[in-house]
Amino acid sequence: MPYEFKLTRRVEFAETDMAGIVHFSNFFRMMEATEHAFFRSLGFSIHAHEAGKTVGWPRVSASCDYRKPLRFEEEVEIHLLVAEVRSRSLRYLFIFRNVDGVEVARGRMAAVCATVDKSTGQLVPLAIPESLRQQITAAPAELLA
Amino acid sequence: MPYEFKLTRRVEFAETDMAGIVHFSNFFRMMEATEHAFFRSLGFSIHAHEAGKTVGWPRVSASCDYRKPLRFEEEVEIHLLVAEVRSRSLRYLFIFRNVDGVEVARGRMAAVCATVDKSTGQLVPLAIPESLRQQITAAPAELLA
Amino acid sequence: MPYEFKLTRRVEFAETDMAGIVHFSNFFRMMEATEHAFFRSLGFSIHAHEAGKTVGWPRVSASCDYRKPLRFEEEVEIHLLVAEVRSRSLRYLFIFRNVDGVEVARGRMAAVCATVDKSTGQLVPLAIPESLRQQITAAPAELLA
Amino acid sequence: MPYEFKLTRRVEFAETDMAGIVHFSNFFRMMEATEHAFFRSLGFSIHAHEAGKTVGWPRVSASCDYRKPLRFEEEVEIHLLVAEVRSRSLRYLFIFRNVDGVEVARGRMAAVCATVDKSTGQLVPLAIPESLRQQITAAPAELLA
Numbered sequence: 001m002p003y004e005f006k007l008t009r010r011v012e013f014a015e016t017d018m019a020g021i022v023h024f025s026n027f028f029r030m031m032e033a034t035e036h037a038f039f040r041s042l043g044f045s046i047h048a049h050e051a052g053k054t055v056g057w058p059r060v061s062a063s064c065d066y067r068k069p070l071r072f073e074e075e076v077e078i079h080l081l082v083a084e085v086r087s088r089s090l091r092y093l094f095i096f097r098n099v100d101g102v103e104v105a106r107g108r109m110a111a112v113c114a115t116v117d118k119s120t121g122q123l124v125p126l127a128i129p130e131s132l133r134q135q136i137t138a139a140p141a142e143l144l145a
Numbered sequence: 146m147p148y149e150f151k152l153t154r155r156v157e158f159a160e161t162d163m164a165g166i167v168h169f170s171n172f173f174r175m176m177e178a179t180e181h182a183f184f185r186s187l188g189f190s191i192h193a194h195e196a197g198k199t200v201g202w203p204r205v206s207a208s209c210d211y212r213k214p215l216r217f218e219e220e221v222e223i224h225l226l227v228a229e230v231r232s233r234s235l236r237y238l239f240i241f242r243n244v245d246g247v248e249v250a251r252g253r254m255a256a257v258c259a260t261v262d263k264s265t266g267q268l269v270p271l272a273i274p275e276s277l278r279q280q281i282t283a284a285p286a287e288l289l290a
Numbered sequence: 291m292p293y294e295f296k297l298t299r300r301v302e303f304a305e306t307d308m309a310g311i312v313h314f315s316n317f318f319r320m321m322e323a324t325e326h327a328f329f330r331s332l333g334f335s336i337h338a339h340e341a342g343k344t345v346g347w348p349r350v351s352a353s354c355d356y357r358k359p360l361r362f363e364e365e366v367e368i369h370l371l372v373a374e375v376r377s378r379s380l381r382y383l384f385i386f387r388n389v390d391g392v393e394v395a396r397g398r399m400a401a402v403c404a405t406v407d408k409s410t411g412q413l414v415p416l417a418i419p420e421s422l423r424q425q426i427t428a429a430p431a432e433l434l435a
Numbered sequence: 436m437p438y439e440f441k442l443t444r445r446v447e448f449a450e451t452d453m454a455g456i457v458h459f460s461n462f463f464r465m466m467e468a469t470e471h472a473f474f475r476s477l478g479f480s481i482h483a484h485e486a487g488k489t490v491g492w493p494r495v496s497a498s499c500d501y502r503k504p505l506r507f508e509e510e511v512e513i514h515l516l517v518a519e520v521r522s523r524s525l526r527y528l529f530i531f532r533n534v535d536g537v538e539v540a541r542g543r544m545a546a547v548c549a550t551v552d553k554s555t556g557q558l559v560p561l562a563i564p565e566s567l568r569q570q571i572t573a574a575p576a577e578l579l580a
Contacts (some may be wrong), residue, residue, distance in 0.1 A: 012319070012322075012326070013323075013326060013336065013337070013452060013453065013458075014319045014322060014323075014452060014458055014460060016452050016453035017448060017451050017452065017453065018192065018448065018451035018453065018454075018455045018456075018506075018507055019192070019199075019201050019203065019453075020453045021203075021453075023448075023449055024173065024177075024203075024204040024207060025170045025171070025173040025174050025177070025449060026170070028169065028170040028173060029170050029302070029304045032169075032170070032302075032303060033302050033303075033304075036302070036303060036363075040363070045362075046303065047163065047164070047303070047362055054164075056164050058164065058166075058169075058211070059169040059211050060210070060211060061208065061209065061210045061211065062169060062208065062209055062211075063206065063207065063208030063209070064206065064207055064208070065206045066203070066204050066206065066207075069203070069268065071453075072335075072337055072453055073326075073330070073335060123214065157464070157467075157468050157471070158307060158308065158313075158467055158468075158471060158481065158482070159307065159313055159315060159464045159467060159468075161307050161308035162303060162304060162306050162307065162308065163303065163306035163307065163308065163309075163311075163361075163362055164308075165308045166308075168303075168304055170304060174449045177447075177448060177449060178447050178448075178449075181447070181448060181508075185508070190508060191448065192448070192507055216308075217308055217482055218471075218475070218480060308482065309482070309489075309491050309493065314463065314467075314493075314494040314497060315460045315461070315463040315467070316460070318459065318460040318463060322459075322460070337453065337454070344454075346454050348454065348456075348459075348501070348504070349459040350500070350501060351500045351501065352459060352498065352499055352501075353496065353497065353498030353499070354496065354497055354498070355495070355496045356494050356495060356496065356497075359493070359558065413504065
């Protein structure tokens, strides 16, 4: 399964807001947690120290469409699909489903492989490490529609 | 100024992550804080109790493009522009600029006026209150390009 | 095991700060997540609707002593011990251990069983439900030292 | 005013939880934001790069007693008082008051001046910089009672 990954989480109290539902910003944190678990499943870390520099994956863009609210203690499955593999960046699609299999949200994220210079904060894009690239491919188009 | 609003914030430590920059999810919280300050500036609250029901503005969609990182203690100006006024929803554009006036990020958000039924969690869309609608208009197209 | 519960979590990126470690406020969120999982393990929810009112467990006090930093992707075991069962409140001790079994932090929390009046925000303390009380007891003194 | 500082904030939506009030962990973030503003008022940053190393103020302990809930859009004044100046650490008292001047919470925090070794995560305590120490003194005992 080199193009997808699934993570199941239970909504925590601190993720809710006074409207009684998961705060919309937390869907982005769930996307990121799924991306990182995907990397771990391949034997990689999203934040690695290699040859004296820190290699990370800063975000280029992120978006989410909200269909149904998620509530405290609900289980949510986050389905990551690799949407595109570029030379220096990856694009993902995320589909959030509740315990009944109903889609509650759908997100997209693009991240670029880069070295973060901590003193200047400048990002220097890098080619995706070959060992990682060999394990990742884009999902079939029909899954990304 | 019925179609724009500006909020200035200073980046807090808890908004940063181990990459040394503002975590990407926090740009969505900054958008929301600006939206709410905009509402307050018009004499409204984003979360009101009216005639026995709670009227809120759940998010339909949100997105952000990241151009430059923001760091601890940097001042950031968040420029809200009303992009579209529909019968039951509002669309916004947000431009984030650092203290040098450089654009660091650009976001979009759509929110629908709705009653949140706290027991079922169901959202029932409502027409935007007339008193609010009269104060809001879409920004000129050239500002939204 | 009516007086203790253990939860294992992996540190997420969004829980870190620019110092490269878990932000100190997030230890309180981990305590709460453990408390809630403890309640679920007993068949209860920390936030229940009973007889037309919402029964929750607002915090009276919380504290934490930090011994060692926790970093991204580290596994942490949070060991909850019931420190005291009062008529309307519970007191907990939490011991955080890293994957080597080393104690990295130790926290305490007191929570009162209460109805939250959402319109006024006033909390009205309640006796702990008998069905819950019968399942919880304080841990032996030597474990709480 | 070398022993106290006041910060006023308005509660944001993302700081609330489904109980309709500020999540208890966010009082710790408010304490920290006040501590950092206090440092800025003295011309210092809580996170500085000096002579090739990063000097920070990791937390040794933190606690909070909750008296009344805080709600969305409420203004809260956070009153920082320096409780103790040690050779390598500072202790603070924080009093949270709502717009009516009523105390809603009271917190304490101890932070140690240290270099954080980012690769090992080890903290090496340092003497408080003399230029900072000369500007800070403990508050009178009667204010700390």
